[in-house]
Amino acid sequence: SKEDSTDNKDTEEEEKQVEEDTVSNTNQGETPIIEEKKVEQVKREVIASEPKYQKTPTSEEQVKREVAVGGEASKTTHIKETVSDPESNILATDEERTDGSTSTAHIAKQACNYAKGKWVVDNHRPLYSGSQCKQWLASMWACRLMQRTDFAFERLRWQPKDCSMEEFEGSRFLRRMKNKTLAFVGDSLGRQQFQSMMCMITGGKERRDVLDVGPEFGFITPEGGARPGGWAYRFPETNTTVLYHWSSTLCDIEPINITDPATEHAMHLDRPPAFLRQYLHKIDVLVMNTGHHWNRGKLNGNRWVMHVNGVPNTNKKLAALGNAKNFTIHSTVSWVNSQLPLHPGLKAFYRSLSPRHFVGGEWNTGGSCNNTTPMSIGKEVLQEESSDYSAGRSVKGTGVKLLDITALSNIRDEGHISRFSISASRGVQDCLHWCLPGVPDTWNEILFAMI
Numbered sequence: 234s235k236e237d238s239t240d241n242k243d244t245e246e247e248e249k250q251v252e253e254d255t256v257s258n259t260n261q262g263e264t265p266i267i268e269e270k271k272v273e274q275v276k277r278e279v280i281a282s283e284p285k286y287q288k289t290p291t292s293e294e295q296v297k298r299e300v301a302v303g304g305e306a307s308k309t310t311h312i313k314e315t316v317s318d319p320e321s322n323i324l325a326t327d328e329e330r331t332d333g334s335t336s337t338a339h340i341a342k343q344a345c346n347y348a349k350g351k352w353v354v355d356n357h358r359p360l361y362s363g364s365q366c367k368q369w370l371a372s373m374w375a376c377r378l379m380q381r382t383d384f385a386f387e388r389l390r391w392q393p394k395d396c397s398m399e400e401f402e403g404s405r406f407l408r409r410m411k412n413k414t415l416a417f418v419g420d421s422l423g424r425q426q427f428q429s430m431m432c433m434i435t436g437g438k439e440r441r442d443v444l445d446v447g448p449e450f451g452f453i454t455p456e457g458g459a460r461p462g463g464w465a466y467r468f469p470e471t472n473t474t475v476l477y478h479w480s481s482t483l484c485d486i487e488p489i490n491i492t493d494p495a496t497e498h499a500m501h502l503d504r505p506p507a508f509l510r511q512y513l514h515k516i517d518v519l520v521m522n523t524g525h526h527w528n529r530g531k532l533n534g535n536r537w538v539m540h541v542n543g544v545p546n547t548n549k550k551l552a553a554l555g556n557a558k559n560f561t562i563h564s565t566v567s568w569v570n571s572q573l574p575l576h577p578g579l580k581a582f583y584r585s586l587s588p589r590h591f592v593g594g595e596w597n598t599g600g601s602c603n604n605t606t607p608m609s610i611g612k613e614v615l616q617e618e619s620s621d622y623s624a625g626r627s628v629k630g631t632g633v634k635l636l637d638i639t640a641l642s643n644i645r646d647e648g649h650i651s652r653f654s655i656s657a658s659r660g661v662q663d664c665l666h667w668c669l670p671g672v673p674d675t676w677n678e679i680l681f682a683m684i
Contacts, residue, residue: 346393346617347393347398347682348638349395349617350391350393352641352645353392354388355390358388358389358390360401361433361435361436361670364377374669379654380653383605401678403435403436414475414515414516415430415473415474415517417477417478418477418509418519419483419523420481420522420524426676427476429670429676431475442470443466444469447461449515450512452476452478462508463479482526482527483521483522483561484500484503484565485504487501497538499538499540499545500538500539501540503541503561503564505568505569506565509568509569516579517579518580518680519569520582520636521565521583522587528554539557558623559627562623562627563626566583566627566631567627567631569633570631573633582633584676585636585638586624587667590664591662596662597661602646602649602651603651603652604647607644607647607648608647609644614641616640621639634683641675646664648672650666
């Protein structure tokens, strides 16, 4: 679609401004220590260390060899301290650990920061086939249907530090979400997470019994429109609904003059999307996001005019896009938090910013992401706070949880669609959206663990 294919078309200065306001210096205190040795802080607050047992591969072939021998890594469960055989590069299971603490029950009770950890190779990945999940996965994100030939990136699994994530199983997810609704509300990265979840639940298999219940949530293609404002599907065996609603800025947007097709639109920074105000009572798990549409090109192209308190914004400081974005996130999160007492069963999450990886320019000035060798191999994310400072600050002190995926995604530059996009113009790379299967699957695994 037109909107999706242009999500990475951001003006360089505006996008950088928003990202600088978002990805801030989060580690104000001491740098985390591993084995009594300090590690250096690297770009975007990703703190990395080189495990003694594992050298960083320098070629795609080496990564593929690691993938080939990493199959048994998936046997690792409830790891507190990572140990390995330096020859085979196979992670040890609980029974093989040497620290003496093999009690998985004890570890499971500890609070887990899923944002801290590292990527490990796992031959049991991916969780579904990118070439077979055609019912749910858009072809513009299915890299198996493109000319890309390297797929080592599909074999990486996120291993949290000092704890483990529950293995994702579609049937288990449906049982846990029996008679419940999961809603993704956000931009095209939110839509990627939604499609990823649908593929994960079904294992990438066709499911003719799954019901399209979009009209129950107002998802009807308007006359002359290209598509509805979202999608909603229900799994009949457990009455589980999974939906996505398009809200690129996570605030309410409405036409100023409904009789004028060329009218400007009021962008109410202090008002949550109308969809949430209307359907929040039907949602049990909510995942919100925004970020990459906060640039002057998007505002001008869509004829959006910032409003606060129902009138055009006159605050020059708030007019700065980074400030406007942060204000909106805080406003919407605060509103959702205010609704939690009215909906005791609701679990709400704000998903942190998904990083871009344009190198040598922007989308329209030759920017690229040609790397196929994961820079994540041999690195650990150890920071205590999110790289998305504004997201972390917005949820602090509220009942809305942070789904923190920024740092772990930032070291996966090889996972983007890159030059293989089938929807981009000639010579334009997509270093914003991800190949699926891919990194967004991990976002859902963490979400599954958190709910």
